[in-house]
Amino acid sequence: MKKPVLSLLLLAAYSHVSQAEGLYGSIKIQSVQQELADTLLTSPRVNNRIVSPERNKDVGGSVALGYEFIGGWRLESEYTIKQDSEFKSYWAPFNANVNNMQVSSKRLMFNAYKDFPLTQSLSLYAMAGAGVAHINSEGYQSNPSRRFANNTQNNFAYNLGVGADLKLTRQITVGTGYRYVDMGKVETGYNTFTNRINARDEQLKGKLREQNLYVEARMSF
Template identity: 60%
Template structure:
């Protein structure tokens, strides 16, 4: 194991980065898992949470255009297509009623990458990104006739990740990786239904986070 580690380190130091400088386009297929943390039902009458929202899994796509600089640096703009997630929660004393939060999200990000070559065709990279997420929320309590008002918001989003690239030809690079995305707090509008207090004082809230395992194809121009 020590000998293998030494060989990989030597390869990384001695091998020039394989990607040519210039413009490129890429597409990703993302296996996405969204989570809603810090979930809240804002109502003066709730006492505690009985069952928390679960995570939601889906496949999404993303498309990017960027520029590869010297020394393995890249900068790109990326759009990630719409993803729809549903989260159910139960709260005392309303434990007989589900509180369903439905979230649609899409985002536009500016990503930076640093590739570290392992040999003349394989490289490891780290990445980070910042951008904006458009998030649409709605939901209901008990049944679809008891709606919370819908809401659209634009949140600051950030991401960090790791990956592995394989240069197939002078123009084509294939890769795989993982990233974490934080899209910030989300909330519905207030209840449109009549509650026990005859008041507009309930809404659903949480913090939307996402993990991607992705496959990427990148084409240099």
């Protein structure tokens, strides 16, 4: 009789630990791979582009404050620190007039997580979120004196990801994961330099995307 009672007590204790709810704070350190897709120079005189195959790679981070609910759900707000990237493209077919587009981005996201426990301390999760990306874009053509004006945007952004968590203590959890981020269409201002017809009618444009591999430390309050 004692063994079934003990088993029920252990099960209740496990459920309480694994489904405890409350506030938490989180820090992520992540690799950042940004890509400018569909790069375009909008000009009435240029139709074809050659885009450099390189992507911008760096290290970044984020901080978050969230709430963990019973049932394996978490909701959080996350601020991602500023990321600077530079992308190059050329006129076809001669690779002439290299265009450098310089993009700075940071995000405020609202994320939802669903945990899938494997053991008392190990779990997998899926996540999705949406928010705002604050983006500054500028650039130049051939040399820094031939500039495109700065342009500031607040774009809708979303992210999707998966990961794994390991609970070290009742309060501390560490984890790792991957996510894809879409920050929408970005563009510079118009050219400030004089072109062939003395017009302000050229811009650099593209779609800003990002991939992260990250490690995370999370503390419950």
